[in-house]
Amino acid sequence: MQYIFSDPEDLVLAKLKEVDDWLGITATLRHTRALPDAASIQPCDLLLSARLFFGFELASNSVALDGGAPKASQGCPACKIPSRMATPNAYEYHPLDPGNSEFRLVTLEPGCYSDPVHCRLHNVSLHLKPRFEALSYTWGPSQPQTSILISNSRFRIRKNLELALRHLRHEEQIRVLWIDALSINQAEVLERNHQVQSMKEIFSAADAVIVWLGPEADNSSVAIGFMKKIAEKLHTGRTYSYTKLLTENMTPECAKALKSLYNREYWLRAWIVQEILVAKSFSVHAGEQSIGGEDFVKFQQCVEQTGLINEVSPSQAGSFDSADPEDRKGDIADVSEVKMQTVNPCWIALRALLSEKDLEVRHWLFTVRHRKASDPRDVLYALYGITMSRGAGDTLAHHIDYQLPKVEVYINFILLCEKHEVDMRPRRPMTIICLREPYRTDYNLPSWVPDFSNSDAGNSTLQLGTFRRPSALGSYKGSAALRVGQSTDGFALYIRGFVLDSVRLLGPIASKHRDVLSYERGWIIGNERLMHSVSPDMWEAFASWVQLVARDERCLTTKLELPRKKIDAFGHCICTGLGHYREFALRRNIQPIDICYLLMTHAFADSSVDSLSHYLRREYLDGVLSEKDLVDIKDFMIVWAEATRNRRFGILYYGTYVLAPAEARPSDLVCLLFECDFPVVLRKVGSHYVFIGECYVSGYMNGKAMGGLEKGEREPLEFNIH
Numbered sequence: 001m002q003y004i005f006s007d008p009e010d011l012v013l014a015k016l017k018e019v020d021d022w023l024g025i026t027a028t029l030r031h032t033r034a035l036p037d038a039a040s041i042q043p044c045d046l047l048l049s050a051r052l053f054f055g056f057e058l059a060s061n062s063v064a065l066d067g068g069a070p071k072a073s074q075g076c077p078a079c080k081i082p083s084r085m086a087t088p089n090a091y092e093y094h095p096l097d098p099g100n101s102e103f104r105l106v107t108l109e110p111g112c113y114s115d116p117v118h119c120r121l122h123n124v125s126l127h128l129k130p131r132f133e134a135l136s137y138t139w140g141p142s143q144p145q146t147s148i149l150i151s152n153s154r155f156r157i158r159k160n161l162e163l164a165l166r167h168l169r170h171e172e173q174i175r176v177l178w179i180d181a182l183s184i185n186q187a188e189v190l191e192r193n194h195q196v197q198s199m200k201e202i203f204s205a206a207d208a209v210i211v212w213l214g215p216e217a218d219n220s221s222v223a224i225g226f227m228k229k230i231a232e233k234l235h236t237g238r239t240y241s242y243t244k245l246l247t248e249n250m251t252p253e254c255a256k257a258l259k260s261l262y263n264r265e266y267w268l269r270a271w272i273v274q275e276i277l278v279a280k281s282f283s284v285h286a287g288e289q290s291i292g293g294e295d296f297v298k299f300q301q302c303v304e305q306t307g308l309i310n311e312v313s314p315s316q317a318g319s320f321d322s323a324d325p326e327d328r329k330g331d332i333a334d335v336s337e338v339k340m341q342t343v344n345p346c347w348i349a350l351r352a353l354l355s356e357k358d359l360e361v362r363h364w365l366f367t368v369r370h371r372k373a374s375d376p377r378d379v380l381y382a383l384y385g386i387t388m389s390r391g392a393g394d395t396l397a398h399h400i401d402y403q404l405p406k407v408e409v410y411i412n413f414i415l416l417c418e419k420h421e422v423d424m425r426p427r428r429p430m431t432i433i434c435l436r437e438p439y440r441t442d443y444n445l446p447s448w449v450p451d452f453s454n455s456d457a458g459n460s461t462l463q464l465g466t467f468r469r470p471s472a473l474g475s476y477k478g479s480a481a482l483r484v485g486q487s488t489d490g491f492a493l494y495i496r497g498f499v500l501d502s503v504r505l506l507g508p509i510a511s512k513h514r515d516v517l518s519y520e521r522g523w524i525i526g527n528e529r530l531m532h533s534v535s536p537d538m539w540e541a542f543a544s545w546v547q548l549v550a551r552d553e554r555c556l557t558t559k560l561e562l563p564r565k566k567i568d569a570f571g572h573c574i575c576t577g578l579g580h581y582r583e584f585a586l587r588r589n590i591q592p593i594d595i596c597y598l599l600m601t602h603a604f605a606d607s608s609v610d611s612l613s614h615y616l617r618r619e620y621l622d623g624v625l626s627e628k629d630l631v632d633i634k635d636f637m638i639v640w641a642e643a644t645r646n647r648r649f650g651i652l653y654y655g656t657y658v659l660a661p662a663e664a665r666p667s668d669l670v671c672l673l674f675e676c677d678f679p680v681v682l683r684k685v686g687s688h689y690v691f692i693g694e695c696y697v698s699g700y701m702n703g704k705a706m707g708g709l710e711k712g713e714r715e716p717l718e719f720n721i722h
Contacts (some may be wrong), residue, residue, distance in 0.1 A: 091153035093185040094123060098194045101126040103202055108165060108175040117148035117165045119155075121182065126198070126205060132176040134206035136275040136282075137164055138214075139181065139267045139374055150182070157181060164212040167287060177210075178202055189402050195396040199271075200278055200385040209279035211266070216287030218260035219253060224289040226254045230302055231295035234505065242305045261286065270373040270382040376453035377402065377409045387422060398408055410449050411484060411491055418675070419483060428473070430482065430495065430675040434694035438646035438662045448493045448691040448721045471677040474703015482675065492688065493721040497673035498714045500697065500705055501652040503681070505552065507545040507575040509662045510538075510644035536609045538641045543607035545649040546570070546600050552651055571596035573649070573657040573698040574640065595636045656700070661693030668692060672705055673719065679705075688720045 054217035095101040102123050124130050147154050148162065161181055169175055184195045195202075203209060213220070230245060250258075255297045266272070276282055282293040291299075293535040373379050384396035399412065417429040418423045424432060435450040442451045482495040549570050571593045602615055616633065619625040646662040652670060660668075660681055671691075679700065681692040708714045 042711045072522070084532060089153050091121075091150040093121070093188075096123055096191060096194075097125075098191075101198070101201075103178070103195060103198065105130060105132050106177045106179050106182050108177055110170050110172055110174060112171060113166050117162060117169070119150045119165075119182065121150055127203060129205065130176070131207055132178055132205075134178045134203050134209050134275070134279075135164065135168075135180075135212060135270060136209050137161065137212040138204075138269050138372075140214075140265070153230070155182070160212075160214060163215050167215070167285070168210065168212070178206060192402050193400055196381060196402075197385070197400045200274060200395065200397065203275050203314040204278040204280070207280065209275055209282040211272075211282055211284040213261065213264050213266050213284065213286040216289070220259035220261050220286040221289045222254055223257035224284070224286060224291050226250065226258065227299040228291050228295055231291070231298040234298045234302060235295075236434060242302045245302065246306060265372065266373040270379045274382055274386045277378040370604065373453070375402075376406050378406075379452045380409060380413050404520060406453075407445055407449070407491065410445065413452075414449065415484065428471070428675045428677050430673060431677045433493075433676065433691065434678055435678070436691065436693055438693060440663075444490075446491050446493065446691075446722055449491075470702045472672055472679050472697070472701050472703065472705060473674070473677060474706045476674070476703070476706050487720075487722055489722055493691075494718055495673050495675070495721065496716055496718050497671050497676075498716050500670045500672055500679060500700065500714075501656060502655055502670065503650050503658070503664060503666050503668045504653045505548055505651040505659065506549045506660065506664060506666055507649040508541050510541045510647050510649075511643060539603075539609040539612055539639060540607065542599065542637075542640065543603035545574075546603040547607065548649065548651065550604055550653070556628045567597055567600050567656060568593070568700060570600065572645070573696070595633055599633070599636075652697070659696040661695060663692050664695070670695060670697060671719070674716075682719065682721065683722075688722045691721050 093104075096104065102125050104121050105124055107120040107122065109120070111118070138160060140158050144159055145156045146159060146162050147156055148165070149155070161179070168177075178196075178686070180199075185191050212599065226249070231250065233240065233245065279293070282296075284291050284293070284296050381400050384400055387396045396416065401409075401417070404412070413422070414430075414432055417424050417432045420429060421427075433448050433450065436448070437450075437451055437454045440447065440451075440653065441454060444452055482493065485492050485494060549566055574596060589622045599612075602612060606612075606615075616625065616630060620627070620630060643661065648660045648662060648664055650658045650664065652658055658670060659671075664681050665683070669684065670679050671682050672679055678694045679697050680694050682689040683692055705714070709716065
């Protein structure tokens with residue numbers, strides 16, 4: 001659609017003047033062009049204003065939009081500039097001198113919120129110790145974009161950054177900042193490499209780090225005001241019950257606002273661990289409101305102590321007892337809606353700051369795939385700047401290279417683990433491949449390379465528990481002598497190991513999603529509402545696993561009950577396979593094996609969830625089960641569903657029980673790879689193997705399998721894994 005405005009020149013300029021007065025554009029133009037007063041404003045100034053703000057060209061006597069051809073113009077008689085050339089040229093960067101540790105600082109010119117954003121860039125050496133602040137923010141969607149002025153030249157930026165600049169600039173004085181989107185010439189790969197390698201030094205040299213969460217939204221001002229209020233009370237030195245402090249001061253509106261604030265995209269950024277960890281100080285901003293870093297940390301400590309934040313699963317947030325004895329007496333139902341991000345990367349940084357401990361690589365790796373980055377390589381590169389190399393005595397930052405494709409970056413990281421430059425202790429280095437996602441999505445990666453950028457990678461909590469298990473290699477001290485080479489379909493891993501057994505029977509996948517954990521069934525008994533979170537899908541999977549044990553030809557029985565030996569073996573596989581969830585059971589004084597025995601016995605007789613519901617209700621009314629028993633059963637099923645998500649229970653050829661990855665099939669091989677602590681499932685495809693994932697094998701997780709190797713009962717071989 002085409003619009004042609006053919007009004008007389010004075011009418012067009014009058015309309016533009018009205019718009020200009022409303023936006024306050026010419027105040028900045030007068031400042032940048034040294035115009036003496038309002039009378040000196042020329043038509044080209046107004047035309048430039050319109051083009052900067054509306055993105056179309058204005059002639060002094062005609063305007064065309066959407067491709068229309070405007071009438072010819074003679075331009076501005078005062079400055080002799082044709083009106084169609086009023087738009088400034090795109091900004092051109094001046095090269096940096098990496099040998100002098102140069103980087104660019106942004107001078108943000110003063111102005112009101114509605115004024116055009118005007119900046120200047122200048123190169124400076126880190127050796128000179130300049131004064132500046134560093135901006136930590138999320139880039140946000142690539143569209144829409146808007147224009148700002150850098151030294152009177154146009155520069156396109158994303159909307160979130162423009163909003164940050166408008167909110168953060170001062171009205172009367174300049175503000176000096178480091179902003180990656182402006183300070184780094186993103187089009188120059190070599191410069192980008194060098195500057196990203198130096199980000200730790202840049203953020204640690206900044207006077208302060210500004211955390212920009214975005215504009216005011218969802219009552220964020222209410223949330224920040226509440227955080228400051230709680231922090232102020234904590235600064236008085238008085239002793240508070242944290243739960244009472246929150247519940248007595250928090251309204252439902254405030255709880256909802258806090259939840260929204262912590263659900264903002266910023267908290268999922270891969271880079272914020274480094275940016276906050278090395279900061280001298282920081283502040284958190286949302287719109288016009290802000291809170292200092294010290295107050296922010298105080299509030300986080302308070303909330304964490306109440307149990308409203310934990311690192312197990314969103315479904316269990318708030319389910320653990322508080323660390324504050326007084327808080328255990330309180331009721332936190334009023335603030336139960338506050339569910340912070342699980343394993344928030346900001347928390348990792350804050351805890352490292354508070355405990356003054358080095359960031360452990362393995363802890364970051366378990367959460368890195370749930371972080372977001374516009375470049376998939378950044379989920380690892382964000383780690384490099386704060387990860388010490390055991391060999392070089394420096395960080396891994398010098399390995400950052402944006403000329404390498406994603407697949408080579410990920411393989412190089414695995415090789416850094418293998419070469420012990422990345423400290424994976426106490427685990428063997430090639431255990432890193434056990435982090436592979438349960439369902440492959442990027443087939444450009446070899447099967448043995450985890451997709452660290454996959455935000456839907458599944459059960460990182462189980463993997464965290466997995467890494468705490470004893471090594472299946474026991475005290476074996478041999479070397480893998482592995483190598484990576486080119487194959488016809490990509491990169492192949494050549495690594496030695498041996499076959500432990502093969503898969504004979506497999507049950508269904510426990511669950512693919514956490515949705516089952518929100519399903520609740522319950523009854524009203526007296527004044528009590530007893531809940532047990534057992535969804536049909538969850539129970540049917542559990543019952544199917546039990547039926548698989550019953551159908552096993554080595555366990556056939558005509559009785560209506562399973563042999564206790566098989567129940568114990570199944571329960572041991574399931575409960576031990578829960579990894580670090582055993583700590584949960586210990587804290588709640590739960591006996592997982594006893595609960596598993598009760599549920600297995602019922603599942604063997606009747607696998608319907610309605611039957612389970614009636615059974616538990618009857619046992620409770622008859623006094624066989626207490627209220628605590630019902631709560632323990634609920635908690636066990638939640639833990640079981642979370643820990644076995646994307647898992648399949650199976651039986652190996654020689655009768656051993658296994659928790660296998662979701663994509664496992666009958667006839668797949670269960671193997672041990674030297675330099676990898678845990679058994680893995682491999683699939684033979686022609687002359688090579690495909691890596692399916694790690695697994696838990698009952699009875700073989702403490703080095704037992706190595707005895708057969710030492711006795712010559714098992715033959716080591718080299719696996720060619722594509």
